[in-house]
Amino acid sequence: MTPDHPTSVEIKLEVRDLHVWFDKRHAVRGITLDIADRKTVALIGATGSGRSAVLRALNRLHDLDPAARVEGSVKIDGAEVLGQSTDVPALRRRMGMIFGEPATLPLSVYENVVFGLRAKGVSEQRTLDAACERALRQVMLWDSLQKQLHESALSLPLDWQQRVCIARALAVGPEVLLFDDPSSKLDPVAAQQLDDVIFRLRRDFTILIATNDLHQAARLSDLTFYMIDGEIAESGETLTIFSRPTDSRTEDFLAGRAWS
Amino acid sequence: MGMSAARARRDRSGRALASFVEGVAIWLSGTLIVALAAAFIAILAIDGWQGLKATSSSPIGFDLTTSLVASGYILGIAVPLVIVPSFLAAAAGYDVSLGGPLTRWLVTSLRVGPMTPAIAVGAAALWFSVRGGQVPMYSSQGIIIAGIALAVLNLPVLTRRILAGVREVPDRWRIAALAAGAAPHTAFLNVIMPRALPTILGALLATAGRMFGETAIIVVVLNYAGTPLTPVTLDLWRRLTQQPGGAATAVAPLATETLLLVTVIVAFRFAARLLQGRRRSEAA
Numbered sequence: 001m002t003p004d005h006p007t008s009v010e011i012k013l014e015v016r017d018l019h020v021w022f023d024k025r026h027a028v029r030g031i032t033l034d035i036a037d038r039k040t041v042a043l044i045g046a047t048g049s050g051r052s053a054v055l056r057a058l059n060r061l062h063d064l065d066p067a068a069r070v071e072g073s074v075k076i077d078g079a080e081v082l083g084q085s086t087d088v089p090a091l092r093r094r095m096g097m098i099f100g101e102p103a104t105l106p107l108s109v110y111e112n113v114v115f116g117l118r119a120k121g122v123s124e125q126r127t128l129d130a131a132c133e134r135a136l137r138q139v140m141l142w143d144s145l146q147k148q149l150h151e152s153a154l155s156l157p158l159d160w161q162q163r164v165c166i167a168r169a170l171a172v173g174p175e176v177l178l179f180d181d182p183s184s185k186l187d188p189v190a191a192q193q194l195d196d197v198i199f200r201l202r203r204d205f206t207i208l209i210a211t212n213d214l215h216q217a218a219r220l221s222d223l224t225f226y227m228i229d230g231e232i233a234e235s236g237e238t239l240t241i242f243s244r245p246t247d248s249r250t251e252d253f254l255a256g257r258a259w260s
Numbered sequence: 261m262g263m264s265a266a267r268a269r270r271d272r273s274g275r276a277l278a279s280f281v282e283g284v285a286i287w288l289s290g291t292l293i294v295a296l297a298a299a300f301i302a303i304l305a306i307d308g309w310q311g312l313k314a315t316s317s318s319p320i321g322f323d324l325t326t327s328l329v330a331s332g333y334i335l336g337i338a339v340p341l342v343i344v345p346s347f348l349a350a351a352a353g354y355d356v357s358l359g360g361p362l363t364r365w366l367v368t369s370l371r372v373g374p375m376t377p378a379i380a381v382g383a384a385a386l387w388f389s390v391r392g393g394q395v396p397m398y399s400s401q402g403i404i405i406a407g408i409a410l411a412v413l414n415l416p417v418l419t420r421r422i423l424a425g426v427r428e429v430p431d432r433w434r435i436a437a438l439a440a441g442a443a444p445h446t447a448f449l450n451v452i453m454p455r456a457l458p459t460i461l462g463a464l465l466a467t468a469g470r471m472f473g474e475t476a477i478i479v480v481v482l483n484y485a486g487t488p489l490t491p492v493t494l495d496l497w498r499r500l501t502q503q504p505g506g507a508a509t510a511v512a513p514l515a516t517e518t519l520l521l522v523t524v525i526v527a528f529r530f531a532a533r534l535l536q537g538r539r540r541s542e543a544a
Binding site: 097 | 449
């Protein structure tokens with residue numbers, strides 16, 4: 001199902017008939033969606049509805065799971081990403097992934113942020129320094145961390161770790177950011193601060209957020225997709241979905257009646 | 261509920277008793293080992309270096325230096341020979357995308373039949389034994405064969421230990437590194453390996469210690485006894501089984517070599533445990 005949105009805008013991501021299996025479990029069942037450039041899309045739904053599986057299919061993280069099988073088509077700027085010839089590390093730098101639990105590497109703050117750049121082959125110190133500062137400024141941590149750059153990132157509070165992970169994704173110059181329930185491990189105050197960071201990023205990146213937090217989805221997204229059992233039950237402008245859902249299942253979910 | 265609470269209390273007291281008994285047993289055995297080591301040192305102190313030198317004219321002779329050299333040669337060949345394939349097989353076992361066809365075949369064959377290398381070495385040793393004397397054991401060829409056999413024997417052991425060490429590193433770090441755009445080998449070498457290194461070094465030391473002990477067995481099955489270059493463990497075995505001389509000349513070299521062996525093996529194990537302990541504390 002494709003939501004109604006202006007067709008004149010440039011389509012960044014095209015997903016066609018996407019299926020994901022984990023062994024025999026059919027987790028995503030033929031999803032089709034178009035995401036315009038620099039739009040923020042929320043994937044909402046109950047646990048196990050296939051939101052994370054969709055995100056992981058987009059940047060080929062299912063390749064790491066021998067039990068996972070992906071079929072269908074995913075294109076970024078018209079180029080197929082599920083093909084054999086795709087440069088997967090380069091694809092993952094174009095589509096940065098932020099996990100629910102901060103995926104902080106056991107390195108210093110600085111090395112965490114420039115990790116992707118080093119993996120890309122960048123070694124010039126000035127370039128790395130500039131990228132580190134820029135990325136940390138984007139996540140509003142530069143002022144707090146500029147004197148702790150060479151301390152272990154694992155010693156930071158959880159919400160700062162999450163923002164360092166976002167900075168790591170930003171440092172390589174991505175075009176798409178994939179957030180997989182980014183606030184799930186954070187307290188409400190930290191989650192609010194993280195939302196502020198994501199809100200600031202909306203204007204520069206195409207963003208997909210899989211979230212259980214309906215407030216987060218409502219506040220951050222332009223479009224919302226509601227998923228049930230691996231399928232999109234309803235999609236559209238976020239304001240419309242949250243104020244006038246057409247599907248009774250969406251209405252039940254938004255009212256907290258569909259969690260079982 | 262009452263029954264469950266009483267049972268839980270009994271379980272707790274049973275566990276406490278078992279823990280106490282285990283503690284006492286460990287303390288007693290530790291004390292015994294220290295006492296034995298002290299006794300060996302005392303014997304050495306009494307007999308002294310002169311006593312050791314006096315045994316050089318015995319039928320077997322005191323050839324500690326040449327024994328150590330032989331063991332060193334065998335280990336010098338075997339350890340490097342086993343490290344590279346073990347490491348590559350462990351890497352391929354950890355992440356299939358890291359291995360080439362050969363390492364993938366190696367790790368699969370080790371997974372399916374980890375005893376195969378030992379059987380192959382045993383069969384080869386039997387063959388050598390039956391056709392004894394055809395391999396010039398007095399030359400360096402015997403040492404090379406022993407080194408290769410040791411490497412092959414220990415390949416599955418070291419592979420499994422390295423793989424276990426690598427798998428101790430939380431998988432989320434590998435996924436995070438790959439998600440950040442790193443190639444699989446970059447993630448493995450830059451993120452996983454530094455964290456697994458203490459465990460891997462511990463595994464290497466433990467395997468090297470095991471190989472040091474196995475030099476005797478290898479040389480025995482290769483019919484290598486009685487040569488001027490006798491590994492220290494074989495020399496010890498010969499003294500235990502063949503020394504016909506008086507007790508005064510027999511005890512000192514026996515004690516020396518036993519103490520040396522115990523010290524080396526304990527040192528290997530201690531170093532391995534130390535490194536693994538450091539790894540665990542870092543992971544915690």
